[in-house]
Amino acid sequence: MLLTVKMMKPFYTLQEGHELKLVFAYQYFSVVKGEEVYQFIPVESNEIRINLKTRQIENLTDIFVFQRGTRIFRIPLFQLLQISDLVDHLKAVSQFYVEQIQADEEEEAMNEEIGNLEMQNLYRLIDKALLEGDRDLFMQLTDQLKTEEAAQ
Incomplete structure (x- = not known):
């Protein structure tokens, strides 16, 4: 099962020290599975936490849930990172914060x-x-x- 990120816009971002939280809500995150688009639903985890110093994701075991009509699939974040292009999207979103930490x-x-x-x-x-x-x-x-x- 290969997934591609159709859209990923954090509902909001929060930087606390060297940690960046990307918080997602309905209609701000969707993936394509096969030919079908699934929307993120925040029933379990709704955030991705990135350590800006190490550039590592800290909540890899959190479960993300996506829905299309009555069909739902749950996927741990580490697996979502392995089978999709999510890393590229996360790099684009977090690059400014990583550069800011480096400059500081x-x-x-x-x-x-x-x-x-x-x-x-x-x-x-x-x-x-x-x-x-x-x-x-x-x-x-x-x-x-x-x-x-x-x-x-």
Whole structure:
């Protein structure tokens, strides 16, 4: 049984830290099974949770239910991922959030590196003040160092 995703539009998305929840409702998710279109019905699971750091789906055992008229089929999310093109659709929906997490992590790493360089420079200035015997500058710089260390 091969399925293709006809339409997949999350009813809403919610990002909590590194987790992205894609929540689905009636008429927002449908698959083609054979020649027939089945609509998602939220009777069991209604969301897909993606870890944006690892890009892994976290609720693989959740059951999704699809209906066409009186016919219903239930399928675990891991199986739906294996026999359909759902992964491609999920990548398209989550790409913005993945890029945002990566950009945030890069900015955080850059800010940390800048902080380290500023501290190294402060230590060098303290050493220079000691070598030159500049007590006032030394006191000023050590006070600044205490303030910087307390802020970290």
